[in-house]
Amino acid sequence: MSVTAESAAPTLVVNGIRIDLVERGAGRPLLFLHAENGIEPALDAIDALAEGVRVFAPTHPGYGRSELPKGMRTIDDLSYFYLDMLDQLDLRDLTMVGVSLGAWIAAEIAVKSSARFSKLVMANSVGIKVGDRETRDIVDVFALTEKEFIDIAYYDPARGTRDYKALPDAEVLAAARAREATARFAWNPYFHNPRLKSRLHRIRIPTLFLWGAHDRMLSEAYGRAYCEMIPGARFELIERTGHFPDHEQPKVFAEKVLAFAGGK
Amino acid sequence: MRVYQFTEQPYYPIWNDHSGSLRVNLLNRRCDPRVAADLFHRYYDEWQLSDELGLDIMLNEHHQTATCMSSTVVVGLSVLSRITKNARLLVLGYPIGHRPDPLRCAEELSTIDVISRGRLDMGFIKGVPYEFPASNQNPVGVMDRWWEALDFIIKAMTAHDEVFNWEGEYFHYRQVNVWPRVWQEPHPPIWTTTGSTTQARILGERGYVMATLGSGYNTRPLYDSYRRGYVAKWGKAPGPDRFAYLGLVGVAKDRDEARRRGELVAGYLRSSGIVHLPFRNPPGFLSAEDNARLLRGQTPPRSYTKDRRVISMHSASVEDLIAAGILFCGTPDEVFTQIVDFCEYCGGMGNLLMMGHAGFLTHEQTADNLSLFAREVYPRLRAWKQPDAEDVAAQAVAQKAPLGAAASARAGNLVGATIAAR
Numbered sequence: 001m002s003v004t005a006e007s008a009a010p011t012l013v014v015n016g017i018r019i020d021l022v023e024r025g026a027g028r029p030l031l032f033l034h035a036e037n038g039i040e041p042a043l044d045a046i047d048a049l050a051e052g053v054r055v056f057a058p059t060h061p062g063y064g065r066s067e068l069p070k071g072m073r074t075i076d077d078l079s080y081f082y083l084d085m086l087d088q089l090d091l092r093d094l095t096m097v098g099v100s101l102g103a104w105i106a107a108e109i110a111v112k113s114s115a116r117f118s119k120l121v122m123a124n125s126v127g128i129k130v131g132d133r134e135t136r137d138i139v140d141v142f143a144l145t146e147k148e149f150i151d152i153a154y155y156d157p158a159r160g161t162r163d164y165k166a167l168p169d170a171e172v173l174a175a176a177r178a179r180e181a182t183a184r185f186a187w188n189p190y191f192h193n194p195r196l197k198s199r200l201h202r203i204r205i206p207t208l209f210l211w212g213a214h215d216r217m218l219s220e221a222y223g224r225a226y227c228e229m230i231p232g233a234r235f236e237l238i239e240r241t242g243h244f245p246d247h248e249q250p251k252v253f254a255e256k257v258l259a260f261a262g263g264k
Numbered sequence: 265m266r267v268y269q270f271t272e273q274p275y276y277p278i279w280n281d282h283s284g285s286l287r288v289n290l291l292n293r294r295c296d297p298r299v300a301a302d303l304f305h306r307y308y309d310e311w312q313l314s315d316e317l318g319l320d321i322m323l324n325e326h327h328q329t330a331t332c333m334s335s336t337v338v339v340g341l342s343v344l345s346r347i348t349k350n351a352r353l354l355v356l357g358y359p360i361g362h363r364p365d366p367l368r369c370a371e372e373l374s375t376i377d378v379i380s381r382g383r384l385d386m387g388f389i390k391g392v393p394y395e396f397p398a399s400n401q402n403p404v405g406v407m408d409r410w411w412e413a414l415d416f417i418i419k420a421m422t423a424h425d426e427v428f429n430w431e432g433e434y435f436h437y438r439q440v441n442v443w444p445r446v447w448q449e450p451h452p453p454i455w456t457t458t459g460s461t462t463q464a465r466i467l468g469e470r471g472y473v474m475a476t477l478g479s480g481y482n483t484r485p486l487y488d489s490y491r492r493g494y495v496a497k498w499g500k501a502p503g504p505d506r507f508a509y510l511g512l513v514g515v516a517k518d519r520d521e522a523r524r525r526g527e528l529v530a531g532y533l534r535s536s537g538i539v540h541l542p543f544r545n546p547p548g549f550l551s552a553e554d555n556a557r558l559l560r561g562q563t564p565p566r567s568y569t570k571d572r573r574v575i576s577m578h579s580a581s582v583e584d585l586i587a588a589g590i591l592f593c594g595t596p597d598e599v600f601t602q603i604v605d606f607c608e609y610c611g612g613m614g615n616l617l618m619m620g621h622a623g624f625l626t627h628e629q630t631a632d633n634l635s636l637f638a639r640e641v642y643p644r645l646r647a648w649k650q651p652d653a654e655d656v657a658a659q660a661v662a663q664k665a666p667l668g669a670a671a672s673a674r675a676g677n678l679v680g681a682t683i684a685a686r
Contacts, residue, residue: 070408073405142542142546142547143397143540143542143543144542145541145542148542164559164560164561165560165561169556172556172559172560173552173553173556175556175559176552176553176555176556176559177552179547179555180404180547180548180552180555182547183402183403183404183546183547183548184402184404184405184547184548187400187402187403187404187547188400188401188402
């Protein structure tokens with residue numbers, strides 16, 4: 001699928017695939033991987049992060065205006081795509097930050113190679129199976145209306161509510177593409193890779209788990225269990241936010257990330 | 265014209281008490297297996313009657329729903345291939361984009377073709393949006409899986425002198441050799457459904473039988489697109505046997521009784537959309553562009569009456585459903601006229617998929633509906649002369665030149681050549 005709309009954001013071509021790439025701020029580099037709701041909701045957090053570091057925030061293939069080649073079907077595919085992107089940009093000593101599906105991508109990248117990274121931050125991350133086979137760890141969001149989803153995913157549902165009749169065409173199309181791309185990557189197995197859990201021990205860089213305390217799509221217990229599988233990882237709650245802490249508490253989110261990225 | 269009797273084999277006794285969803289999440293505690301058994305046997309009896317009346321038979325499947333108890337169409341085909349004698353057995357359809365194992369599909373269908381001694385018509389479909397929870401297949405890319413499964417099944421049914429290998433994008437086998445071999449050569453006829461002119465053209469190029477449902481007096485553009493694809497590929501016009509249309513039928517000697525039957529049969533349309541909202545449109549089922557339009561609140565009208573009024577087939581009155589060519593209803597004379605009118609509008613249509621039972625229509629009413637149709641409408645339909653296929657196709661080709669003037673002229677020449685050769 002190619003997106004032909006005029007692009008205002010800078011684009012980058014990796015392996016022949018054109019994606020949008022936001023680059024903001026100066027200093028040490030930070031890779032930000034957005035959640036399944038696309039990059040728009042993360043822009044405030046990206047701006048706040050850019051006050052302390054140089055942020056690279058790609059729009060994943062299939063989201064926003066980024067192209068999606070037909071053969072790209074898994075989070076594993078995306079992780080290799082980003083490893084190639086980082087080789088191309090030759091970025092080093094990166095802090096990698098992901099939210100939800102973006103954090104799952106980050107974990108898939110880090111188990112393959114953390115050579116270019118110094119720190120990892122995973123916020124309300126999906127990607128593994130914790131409970132038994134009859135326990136649904138992650139709410140079936142595809143069985144919810146948008147309103148039902150916002151009510152469980154947000155601390156303040158008003159923050160997540162969008163008026164599609166008032167939004168620009170490009171944002172409405174981006175919302176439709178985000179839903180489709182998320183299903184492509186996360187439909188089955190549902191929002192996880194059964195192989196990932198047994199590989200998490202390979203993440204040997206300092207790791208911080210951030211967790212929106214009011215997430216009712218994904219439980220805090222799930223987050224803590226996930227965190228314990230990564231050697232030495234630390235767990236911190238963020239209050240007054242649900243599943244998307246970058247969207248609901250962009251300043252607090254950025255402060256916590258920057259404190260961790262700048263610390264020893 | 266052929267006429268296929270179709271029922272969804274509904275579990276209708278609880279249709280009026282469902283808390284907003286007849287599909288996917290309506291708990292099966294509500295299904296009494298004793299009632300279900302009686303209904304299944306009743307529907308098979310009605311299909312046996314159809315066979316005796318000279319009608320053909322159509323079956324389908326849906327999942328986790330009180331609108332259709334047939335959750336695996338292979339069971340119904342198996343029973344009917346044994347207990348009927350002459351009827352064609354059309355499955356419309358078999359949702360092969362949902363099936364994890366197309367080799368199994370090829371084996372099942374080949375077996376049914378053999379047991380029925382060559383009476384199988386194979387309709388392969390994408391399936392309605394609500395089927396994904398039952399298969400858990402990814403709705404994104406379902407048509408890619410569908411096409412690969414179709415290509416595989418055709419190869420599995422036509423390879424007789426090799427054990428072949430298949431390592432595709434979705435399906436992998438190393439030793440394929442289907443037993444029993446299909447009865448019909450090279451394979452049972454392929455049917456499918458569509459509501460898209462783009463897909464209709466592709467189906468024309470493939471030459472499959474194309475069926476539409478609920479398209480009413482908006483059907484002609486689909487058929488014409490098929491005709492253009494068919495002419496471009498085969499150099500001649502598709503006959504009316506390449507087109508099928510699902511119409512509800514309520515016929516009775518008495519006009520008021522016919523309207524009552526129409527009302528009961530229309531229960532199918534009124535119940536079919538009752539499902540929890542998010543299951544109605546899984547991600548990837550429609551294109552992102554179409555979904556963006558839906559988010560903006562723009563829903564394209566689907567059903568038109570003959571005089572171009574837009575109706576909703578899920579809530580329209582019986583009179584409007586008749587005006588839209590979705591329901592054929594009245595005395596035998598009226599029903600014959602309505603069907604012929606519609607077929608003329610279509611430029612020819614050779615397979616009526618007749619929903620002669622739905623919802624609350626009783627066995628006695630259904631048996632009378634089918635018998636009256638078979639005795640007083642069907643013979644006249646068979647005697648009726650379809651519009652000239654070459655003339656209609658020539659009009660379709662002339663009407664639109666999507667590939668540019670040169671390609672259009674070439675297609676026109678092909679039609680001209682075949683007309684001259686007749």
